[in-house]
Structures are given as C-alpha cells and as structure tokens.
Amino acid sequence: MRSGIVIDLASADRERLERICKNRNAPQKHVWRAEIVLLSAAGIGTSVIMRRTATSKTCVWRWQERFMQEGVEGQLRDKTRPSRIPPLTAEVVAWVASRTHEPPPGETTHWTASLMAREADISASSVHRIWRAHGL
Numbered sequence: 001m002r003s004g005i006v007i008d009l010a011s012a013d014r015e016r017l018e019r020i021c022k023n024r025n026a027p028q029k030h031v032w033r034a035e036i037v038l039l040s041a042a043g044i045g046t047s048v049i050m051r052r053t054a055t056s057k058t059c060v061w062r063w064q065e066r067f068m069q070e071g072v073e074g075q076l077r078d079k080t081r082p083s084r085i086p087p088l089t090a091e092v093v094a095w096v097a098s099r100t101h102e103p104p105p106g107e108t109t110h111w112t113a114s115l116m117a118r119e120a121d122i123s124a125s126s127v128h129r130i131w132r133a134h135g136l
Contacts, residue, residue: 007041033075036063
C-alpha cells in the first residue's frame with residue numbers, strides 16, 4: 001500500500017461496502033470501488049489490489065483517496081465533468097433570435113434550421129433549441 005494511506009473502516013461502512021460487493025444488481029463500478037476500499041482496509045498492497053480488481057495503480061489510489069475524503073457516498077457517485085462543447089453565448093442566442101425575424105439570404109422564402117445553422121456557425125439542433133425557447 002502507498003505510504004500515508006491508512007483506511008480504518010467503521011463497522012457500518014464495512015457492512016455497507018460488503019453489501020455492495022454481494023449485491024448482484026449493483027453496478028460493477030460500485031462493486032470494484034468497494035472491493036478496493038475493503039482490500040485497502042485489510043492492509044493488502046496496491047499491486048495485489050490491482051490484480052484482484054483488474055484496475056490500474058492510479059485508479060486504486062483515486063478510490064482510496066476518495067473514500068478517505070468522502071466515505072462510502074463518494075464511492076457511489078461519479079464526479080461530474082465539463083461538457084466537451086461549450087454552451088452557446090447569450091450573444092449568439094440573441095443574434096439567432098433576432099436574425100430569424102429578418103428575411104433569409106438569396107431567393108429563399110423562409111429560414112430553415114440548417115440554413116440558420118450555417119449562418120450562425122452552430123448546429124441545427126442548437127437553432128431548434130433557440131427557436132423553441134423563443135417561441136419561434
């Protein structure tokens with residue numbers, strides 16, 4: 001085990017983690033997280049834990065650390081990650097909403113989502129969301 005990592009389990013936490021491991025309907029990610037904590041509390045080294053749970057060293061360390069900071073609840077939830085795609089700015093939303101009331105370019109008679117998406121350089125689904133939000 002990594003130096004400085006000592007996990008002392010309260011009996012209630014141990015019982016809860018063991019129930020998670022035995023529950024056949026528990027998500028597998030919760031099961032191996034619980035196994036990591038239980039094995040760590042038993043004083044088993046990181047390399048053995050890695051072999052038994054089929055995880056990496058950094059993964060073992062991450063869940064040991066998370067348990068020490070947040071307890072069992074920290075093992076049962078995933079941290080949220082930011083979206084790959086940044087949200088549309090208020091300026092883009094306002095521009096699309098106002099531009100919709102103007103005539104479309106060329107000989108077209110009305111705006112389509114794909115035409116507006118090309119004009120605004122956003123996706124057609126984003127255009128639909130903006131139009132729906134503005135009642136257009």
